[in-house]
Amino acid sequence: MRYQFEFRPYRRPFKHPLTTPHGTWEVREGIIVRLTDDRGKVGYGEIAPVPWFGSETLADALSFCEQLGHEIGPEIIFSIPPRLTACQFAIESAWEIVSTQPSAIAVQPELGFEDVPYHHLTYSGLLPAGAGAAIARQILWKQGYRTFKWKIGVAPIEAELKSFQQLVRSLRDSFLQETALLRLDANGALTYDQACRWLETCERLGEIEHLPLKIEFLEQPLAVGDLDGMLQLADRFAIPLALDESVAGLSQLRQVYREGWRGIFVIKPCIAGSPSELRQFCQTQAIDAVFSSVFETQVGRQAALKIAAELQNPGDRAVGFGITHWFEDGEEVSIDRLWTDL
Numbered sequence: 001m002r003y004q005f006e007f008r009p010y011r012r013p014f015k016h017p018l019t020t021p022h023g024t025w026e027v028r029e030g031i032i033v034r035l036t037d038d039r040g041k042v043g044y045g046e047i048a049p050v051p052w053f054g055s056e057t058l059a060d061a062l063s064f065c066e067q068l069g070h071e072i073g074p075e076i077i078f079s080i081p082p083r084l085t086a087c088q089f090a091i092e093s094a095w096e097i098v099s100t101q102p103s104a105i106a107v108q109p110e111l112g113f114e115d116v117p118y119h120h121l122t123y124s125g126l127l128p129a130g131a132g133a134a135i136a137r138q139i140l141w142k143q144g145y146r147t148f149k150w151k152i153g154v155a156p157i158e159a160e161l162k163s164f165q166q167l168v169r170s171l172r173d174s175f176l177q178e179t180a181l182l183r184l185d186a187n188g189a190l191t192y193d194q195a196c197r198w199l200e201t202c203e204r205l206g207e208i209e210h211l212p213l214k215i216e217f218l219e220q221p222l223a224v225g226d227l228d229g230m231l232q233l234a235d236r237f238a239i240p241l242a243l244d245e246s247v248a249g250l251s252q253l254r255q256v257y258r259e260g261w262r263g264i265f266v267i268k269p270c271i272a273g274s275p276s277e278l279r280q281f282c283q284t285q286a287i288d289a290v291f292s293s294v295f296e297t298q299v300g301r302q303a304a305l306k307i308a309a310e311l312q313n314p315g316d317r318a319v320g321f322g323i324t325h326w327f328e329d330g331e332e333v334s335i336d337r338l339w340t341d342l
């Protein structure tokens with residue numbers, strides 16, 4: 001089967017630029033791809049690169065799309081170079097839709113802002129980086145969520161530990177009815193000793209009576225390549241540890257699994273590579289996985305959530321796809337407009 005291949009770049013500014021240890025991220029840029037078969041059936045996919053995380057750049061993805069030509073088939077779809085993980089995900093996802101769709105209706109992926117409901121999934125909400133009391137208010141405010149993620153490693157450790165204590169104090173004095181789970185994400189910015197200090201602090205929380213807060217895990221405390229450090233931390237502390245940047249692509253995921261990592265794996269499907277290979281890996285290895293977004297549009301989000309829903313694992317962890325008001329109201333990328341305005 002041959003498919004007509006088309007692609008359209010998009011830009012979507014964040015409402016509040018994101019602070020990461022790699023600098024400020026102000027605009028989400030990506031590419032929507034479309035495959036059409038000879039009967040007019042259509043499938044969309046999204047290339048949502050995060051180069052500071054180990055995927056290809058937008059420029060890499062654009063030049064790949066530009067050289068593809070107007071007609072492609074499975075021989076191309078399933079042999080996209082492995083370094084182009086976001087392209088692999090997008091084009092294979094579009095192919096899955098177009099090749100399994102029963103009739104010739106063009107299914108529009110952006111049917112509003114609602115997700116296809118996967119009732120067994122729970123969501124984690126991403127909290128803005130900042131002071132502890134303010135974060136505690138956010139937790140109380142968004143009580144619909146029970147799981148939250150807080151970025152650390154963006155300010156000096158003394159200041160951050162202080163605001164963490166402040167967060168714990170405000171929650172201890174609150175009337176929170178249920179225990180909130182908190183994920184701490186350092187994006188690889190801690191030294192081994194700093195990671196120890198965070199983990200000791202987290203372990204001591206367990207001694208506070210009636211604290212409505214539990215640390216679910218510490219995510220990527222150490223630099224991408226430091227698996228030895230991670231294995232040592234996992235040996236020394238009872239708080240669970242997750243790898244994120246270190247397992248950004250499927251080849252890294254396979255590698256750290258082979259090298260003995262049995263902690264949590266954060267999987268961002270949109271930049272992991274081939275969705276069929278990802279499914280196969282997760283189905284054979286029964287890993288403790290947390291699926292998470294890369295702030296993609298509804299096109300990538302639906303494809304990624306579908307995988308998360310299919311592959312929910314024994315850990316039964318919340319998915320990192322909370323609606324977090326990262327984008328301006330009405331900033332959803334309209335697929336119709338992408339295809340008609342240009």
Ligand SMILES: O=C(O)CCC(=O)c1ccccc1C(=O)O
Pocket residue numbers: 050053124125126149185187244292293294295319320321322
């Ligand atoms: O995982 C989540 O809960 C939200 C997504 C998230 O934090 C993220 C989104 C884009 C790029 C990197 C990251 C990250 O986990 O570091």
Ligand SMILES: [Mg+2]
Pocket residue numbers: 185187219220244245266
């Ligand atoms: Mg992370």
